[in-house]
Amino acid sequence: xxxxxxxxxFQGVPGAYSEVAxxxxxxxxxxTVARDTFEDVFKAVQxxxxxxxxxxxxxxxxxxxxxxxxxxxxxxxxxxxxxHLRIEHVLMAHPASSRRSIRFVRSHPQALAQCSNFFRKNxxxxxxxxxxxxxxxxxxxxxxxxDTAAIAGRFAARLYGLKILKRNxxxxxxxxxxxLLLSRTPARLPSHARTKCSIxxxxxxxxxxxxxxxxxxxxxxxxxxLKIESRPDPRSVFQYLFYLxxxxxxxxxxxxxxxxxxxxxxxxxxxxxxxxxxxxHL
Amino acid sequence: xxxxxxxxxFQGVPGAYSEVAxxxxxxxxxxTVARDTFEDVFKAVQxxxxxxxxxxxxxxxxxxxxxxxxxxxxxxxxxxxxxHLRIEHVLMAHPASSRRSIRFVRSHPQALAQCSNFFRKNxxxxxxxxxxxxxxxxxxxxxxxxDTAAIAGRFAARLYGLKILKRNxxxxxxxxxxxLLLSRTPARLPSHARTKCSIxxxxxxxxxxxxxxxxxxxxxxxxxxLKIESRPDPRSVFQYLFYLxxxxxxxxxxxxxxxxxxxxxxxxxxxxxxxxxxxxHL
Numbered sequence: 335x336x337x338x339x340x341x342x343x344f345q346g347v348p349g350a351y352s353e354v355a356x357x358x359x360x361x362x363x364x365x366t367v368a369r370d371t372f373e374d375v376f377k378a379v380q381x382x383x384x385x386x387x388x389x390x391x392x393x394x395x396x397x398x399x400x401x402x403x404x405x406x407x408x409x410x411x412x413x414x415x416x417x418h419l420r421i422e423h424v425l426m427a428h429p430a431s432s433r434r435s436i437r438f439v440r441s442h443p444q445a446l447a448q449c450s451n452f453f454r455k456n457x458x459x460x461x462x463x464x465x466x467x468x469x470x471x472x473x474x475x476x477x478x479x480x481d482t483a484a485i486a487g488r489f490a491a492r493l494y495g496l497k498i499l500k501r502n503x504x505x506x507x508x509x510x511x512x513x514l515l516l517s518r519t520p521a522r523l524p525s526h527a528r529t530k531c532s533i534x535x536x537x538x539x540x541x542x543x544x545x546x547x548x549x550x551x552x553x554x555x556x557x558x559x560l561k562i563e564s565r566p567d568p569r570s571v572f573q574y575l576f577y578l579x580x581x582x583x584x585x586x587x588x589x590x591x592x593x594x595x596x597x598x599x600x601x602x603x604x605x606x607x608x609x610x611x612x613x614x615h616l
Numbered sequence: 617x618x619x620x621x622x623x624x625x626f627q628g629v630p631g632a633y634s635e636v637a638x639x640x641x642x643x644x645x646x647x648t649v650a651r652d653t654f655e656d657v658f659k660a661v662q663x664x665x666x667x668x669x670x671x672x673x674x675x676x677x678x679x680x681x682x683x684x685x686x687x688x689x690x691x692x693x694x695x696x697x698x699x700h701l702r703i704e705h706v707l708m709a710h711p712a713s714s715r716r717s718i719r720f721v722r723s724h725p726q727a728l729a730q731c732s733n734f735f736r737k738n739x740x741x742x743x744x745x746x747x748x749x750x751x752x753x754x755x756x757x758x759x760x761x762x763d764t765a766a767i768a769g770r771f772a773a774r775l776y777g778l779k780i781l782k783r784n785x786x787x788x789x790x791x792x793x794x795x796l797l798l799s800r801t802p803a804r805l806p807s808h809a810r811t812k813c814s815i816x817x818x819x820x821x822x823x824x825x826x827x828x829x830x831x832x833x834x835x836x837x838x839x840x841x842l843k844i845e846s847r848p849d850p851r852s853v854f855q856y857l858f859y860l861x862x863x864x865x866x867x868x869x870x871x872x873x874x875x876x877x878x879x880x881x882x883x884x885x886x887x888x889x890x891x892x893x894x895x896x897h898l
Contacts (some may be wrong), residue, residue: 371732394848395686398679401736442725443747450653463745465725545844546828546835553828562827566676566792 341384342515343367343375349468350492351419355513356388358417372402376409378451379516387411387516393421394510395448398563402514403534403577406606413532413607415515423449423467423503425495427483433499440470441485448486449503459611471496512612520608527610529583530560533593535600536567536575536616544599545576551595552580575602584608623666624797625649627658631750631772633701637795638670640699654684658691661798669693669798675703676792677730680845684796685816686858688888695814695889697797705731705749705785708778709765710756715781720744722752724766731767746897753778794894802890809892811865813841815875817882818849818857826881827858833877834862837870842893856882866890 342364344352367384369375379387392398406413423445427436438460439446439453446453446461453461457493464470467486474484475494483499484490491498492575523529537544545564552559561579582589584605597603624646626634627748638648649666651657661669674680687898688695694726705727709718720742721728721735728735728743735743749768756766757776765781768771773780805811819826827846834841864871866887879885 392679392847393682395683396679397674397682397847400679401677404677405750425780443745446747447653461747463725463747465745525892542838542840543835545841546831549828549831553825556824558824559827560845561846564841565674565679608856 336472337606341365341367342386342388343369343378343384344388345369345372345375347468347472349471349486349493350466350582351421351468351487352388352390352513353468354487354489355390355417355511356386357413358419358596359388359513359515362515368563372405376405376411376516377555379411379518380409382518385517388513389516390511391416391514392512394508395506396444398577400565403565403575407534407602407604411516411518412520413514413609414517414519414521415609416512416513416514416530416612418510418612420507421448421504421509421511422488422501423485424486424488424498425452425490425500425503426474426491426498428477428480429495429497430477431480431483431497436483436499437480438479438482438577439466439485440473440482442466442470445485448505448509450505451505452500464614468493514607515609517557521610523583523608523610527583528581529608530611531580531582531584531589531593531608532606533580533596533604534575534604534606535578535596536573537600548576548596548599551592551599555592557582557589557592581611619809621667623647623649623670624670625651625666627651627654627657628748629714629750629754631753631768631775632748633703633750633769633793634670634672634795635750636670636769637699637701638668640701640877641670641697641797642668654687658687658798661800662691663691664800667784667799668696668778670795671798672793673698673796674794676790677788678726680859682847682895685847685857689816689857689884689886693798693800694802695796695890695891696799696801696803697811698794698894699797700792700794700894702789703730703786703791703793704770704783705767706758706773706780707734707765707767707782707785708753708773708780710759710762711777711779712759713762713765713779717763718765718781720761720764721767722746722755722764724748724752727767730787730791733787734782734785741864742856750775796889797891803892804889805867805892809865810863811890812893813862813864813866813871813875813890814888815860815862815878815886816857816883816888817860817878818855819882830878830881833874833881837874839864839871839874863893
């Protein structure tokens with residue numbers, strides 16, 4: 335197992351924002367492994383191809399990524415950490431290109447849309463859709479498109495030897511993505527960490543007031559809720575799923591008591607992970 | 617005002633899923649107006665360029681679209697209706713093309729990702745990113761790319777005279793998007809409709825248990841909650857915003873009483889709209 339001890343799978347191509355998040359968890363000696371899809375990331379961890387996985391779970395503009403919540407429910411991995419990454423879009427090109435020669439800008443459509451002010455101010459520059467931000471940067475590495483730039487993260491510019499033409503291209507600076515670190519085994523928590531639990535459940539019945547009673551489980555024990563979200567259960571029409579983040583360590587009696595109390599009132603209860611609260615915006 | 621009475625703005629190009637949602641609200645005689653961005657849709661309604669606007673607010677796989685919640689808060693429009701559209705991805709090409717001649721498939725990267733099984737089974741077919749699904753369909757209209765297909769909605773195939781090569785290309789059938797109908801004036805509610813209210817607020821303080829007390833406002837009056845979501849307020853770090861959908865008509869005393877009671881406990885309270893509950897999955 336030694337050889338995989340620092341391996342971490344992420345979705346995308348090298349230089350993706352997810353890879354930056356992976357490095358922020360494990361540091362510069364991390365061995366990052368690119369995978370095509372989020373499901374491939376979960377599978378790589380589950381099948382012991384890698385030690386860890388990293389996936390985005392919510393973005394401050396785009397919202398929660400339900401697909402990754404679904405994958406958390408359909409796999410038996412543990413959340414063991416979180417980090418918040420500010421998404422700074424950078425305009426980059428081959429070192430031989432100049433700012434004035436740029437006529438095309440490649441990136442993922444969502445990143446292009448998040449930089450709409452730049453395109454409004456530069457009417458002569460055409461945006462070109464690409465699969466992902468880092469892939470757009472990679473496509474410029476060989477210097478064959480001197481009139482083309484890419485929008486991606488700074489890390490991609492460094493990785494592919496591109497020149498940064500402009501930083502902070504995004505319309506709104508409050509663009510954060512929260513990433514989760516996944517593992518086959520639960521986190522080893524330090525004894526006094528500010529610990530957070532992520533749980534998922536479906537109420538036993540969709541009764542009026544059921545959510546109020548569920549939150550009572552935590553309120554009556556002075557446990558602070560950090561996030562709550564309901565969504566229709568994709569596996570069963572008209573049934574709801576809830577995701578809850580709470581402040582507390584499940585080794586503490588009032589937290590474990592609350593989780594036991596909750597499990598009496600719900601079905602499909604899952605403790606997705608207990609992990610140190612990450613710093614950052616969200 | 618007569619001439620704009622059936623006009624409705626949507627984001628995207630003609631044939632977009634949003635345009636299908638617009639027509640499901642207003643019927644076939646709707647005059648749909650394409651806009652580049654979600655903000656442009658809000659502005660078109662606010663500046664009386666159109667009577668109505670339609671925007672997606674949540675998708676069963678991708679989650680809530682926070683950007684549109686932010687736009688609801690920064691504009692003074694009313695939600696007057698909702699509809700749930702099943703997203704069925706269809707493979708389409710120019711009528712002169714045959715299924716066997718297809719080598720490339722254009723679509724939005726998210727749609728391409730949602731059809732990953734198709735590309736796994738058809739290794740010889742390459743996916744090509746495009747700004748949007750309907751735009752990919754439009755690009756095939758002139759017949760100049762006989763080896764290329766697009767993934768978009770059925771409506772786009774009809775609009776651009778394309779042939780449907782395969783239906784239900786998506787990996788997961790439980791792919792629904794909820795759209796909101798927006799207007800400058802509140803909905804005129806029929807007297808016995810199953811009415812729903814969407815509200816947004818920030819708790820006055822981030823105290824432990826504040827959400828429990830807030831939900832008590834509704835639970836103690838037997839008002840059913842249909843959706844709840846918390847998110848960090850993008851305008852103020854470490855402050856939370858809540859979005860709540862509840863079953864009830866604000867003209868009924870127990871509902872108006874609950875909303876008044878709530879406004880004592882929160883800041884930035886907004887009734888985003890009261891409207892008939894839409895049918896569909898979510």
